Amino acid sequence: MRLAALKDALEGGGHLLILTHDNPDPDALASAYALLRLVEAIDGISTRIGFGGYVGRAENRTMVRELALPITPTRAVSFDDVDLIALVDTQPETGNNSLPDGRNATVVLDHHPLRQETKRAKYYDVRDDCGSTCTILTQYLQAAGVPLEGVLATALFYGIQSETQDLGREAQQSDIEASLALYPGADRALISRIRYPDLPPAYFRSLHRSLERARTRGPVVVSYLGMLDYPDLVAELADFYLRLQGGQWSFCIGQFQDDLLISIRTSLPEASAGLLLRRVVGRDGTAGGHGMMAGARIPVGELSAEDIRLKSEELVNRFIKELGVQDESGWGLLDVPPGTSR
Secondary structure (H helix, E strand, O other): OHHHHHHHHHOOOOEEEEEOEOOOOHHHHHHHHHHHHHHHHHOOOEEEEEEOOOOOOHHHHHHHHHHOOOEEEHHHOOHHHOOEEEEEOOOOOOOOEOOOOOOOOOEEEEOOOOOHHHHHOOEEEEOOOOOOHHHHHHHHHHHHOOOOOHHHHHHHHHHHHHHHOOOOOOOOHHHHHHHHHHHHHOOHHHHHHHHOOOOOHHHHHHHHHHHHHOEEEOOEEEEEEEEOOOOOHHHHHHHHHOOOOOOOEEEEEEEEOOEEEEEEEEOOOOOOHHHHHHHHHHHHOEEEEOOOEEEEEEEOOOOOHHHHHHHHHHHHHHHHHHHOOOOOOOEEOOOOOOOOOO
16 A cells, blocks of 8 residues: 555656765665665656765765665756655755755655654655664565565665664564565675775774763763764764763764764663754754654854854753753763772
8 A cells, every 4th residue: 555655656757866864874875775676666767866965984885885876966966857856764854854945855754753844745654663764665665576685685684784783772573574574685795894894094083082082971971073074973973982881871972064963872762862852952953863862963154163162062061951960070981980990
């Protein structure tokens, strides 16, 4: 039934552009590729994938290269040449995609909480009871009888594993079933190369800088990353800092071009991280996410360096206040607090 409704939404179109969220992660990249393959199978209209921002994280760049995913930066896309637009792993007016003002999405497929603006789409399938958008696309492919093998299976399997941290974060039964369906057709050696890529020296410099600036405030690890080499570094390091023994939250903030970027993670399953971060950011920018992970973007292009520093401190303090943490100053992560041993 969903497959038929999706096909109806695309009926009569000539050129489809699939848009991921900016700075796409494996879930977005694989979902976009899966939708392209699905449309090829059920409709045959001209389709391409576009993304805004950068593919910066080493794992994601390796994924694109090794799987030869056919993606194009939106700066090289003419929106006047497309009459259909699909959003995957994102929704309209979230502030994290390149859907032009004044254009409505024809199709929206996502696993984040449903937004009112999404209901203007001709067809939408938004299921926040799935741990990844790849799971949703896997079900469409199964319904259409598209073989789950090769690059398609490899991309989708890795997308689910990456998004759910190997089915350990916000994974549902549907994600497990999709993974089991994809695994036999996936290239395990290729997945290993994607998961463990070579890392550039700049990554280690960024890690060193962030460790020196990281502080613990109660159950929270806060790290000021400064100027970012690539935007998704905030998410990468938020995952890293959540592994601190005794920590329940990580909060990473850094600047990329004219934006402050925030990424938070928590080990608490019912934390509603997305809603919490939206309260913290307020009208300063845009934010969203899931129960255990969230991100935000705050424009700061017109602020001085000192004002950006103060805004970063303000956002951290708002977050600490929202959590009700009493530890006002905390300790440097690399310091040894009194009364403890190395």
